Amino acid sequence: MDAIVMLKDDHKEVRLLFRAMEKGELDVVPDICAALTTHAHLEEQVFYPAVRAEVEDSDSEILEALEEHHVATRLIEELEGMDPGDEAYQAKATVLMENVLHHVKEEETELFPLVREALGRKRLQEIGAEMAAARDRLFRPVTPLD
Numbered sequence: 001m002d003a004i005v006m007l008k009d010d011h012k013e014v015r016l017l018f019r020a021m022e023k024g025e026l027d028v029v030p031d032i033c034a035a036l037t038t039h040a041h042l043e044e045q046v047f048y049p050a051v052r053a054e055v056e057d058s059d060s061e062i063l064e065a066l067e068e069h070h071v072a073t074r075l076i077e078e079l080e081g082m083d084p085g086d087e088a089y090q091a092k093a094t095v096l097m098e099n100v101l102h103h104v105k106e107e108e109t110e111l112f113p114l115v116r117e118a119l120g121r122k123r124l125q126e127i128g129a130e131m132a133a134a135r136d137r138l139f140r141p142v143t144p145l146d
């Protein structure tokens with residue numbers, strides 16, 4: 001599958017989860033954290049390095065994206081270590097949402113169009129296949145050593 005289509009599907013899923021959270025369903029926060037962790041891993045390990053190497057003038061976009069991931073990752077770590085009953089839990093989750101929605105918008109309106117133009121369909125399919133393989137590796141059950 002096309003790498004950008006895959007990443008946008010992830011974005012859509014996370015937007016829906018944030019919408020549920022905004023309606024007061026705080027029990028979706030761990031799902032949001034898990035989905036974002038996987039998504040960020042695929043971007044950082046596969047998509048961003050390919051873009052940086054192959055798309056001219058993408059450095060500043062990618063460096064900014066990595067800093068935004070860094071902030072989100074920190075918030076996710078803090079949320080995962082927190083009791084949902086903590087008075088700061090919802091506030092922190094809301095700041096995560098604002099950070100992520102801003103980041104996703106920048107990817108979809110600035111980075112992805114640049115990448116699609118530069119790499120074309122065939123290369124995006126290859127990167128998509130690499131990301132699918134990386135996702136599989138993340139969720140492959142650990143087999144015990146005999």
Ligand SMILES: [Fe+2]
Binds near residue numbers: 107
């Ligand atoms: Fe990202």
Ligand SMILES: [Fe+2]
Binds near residue numbers: 007043104
């Ligand atoms: Fe993304």
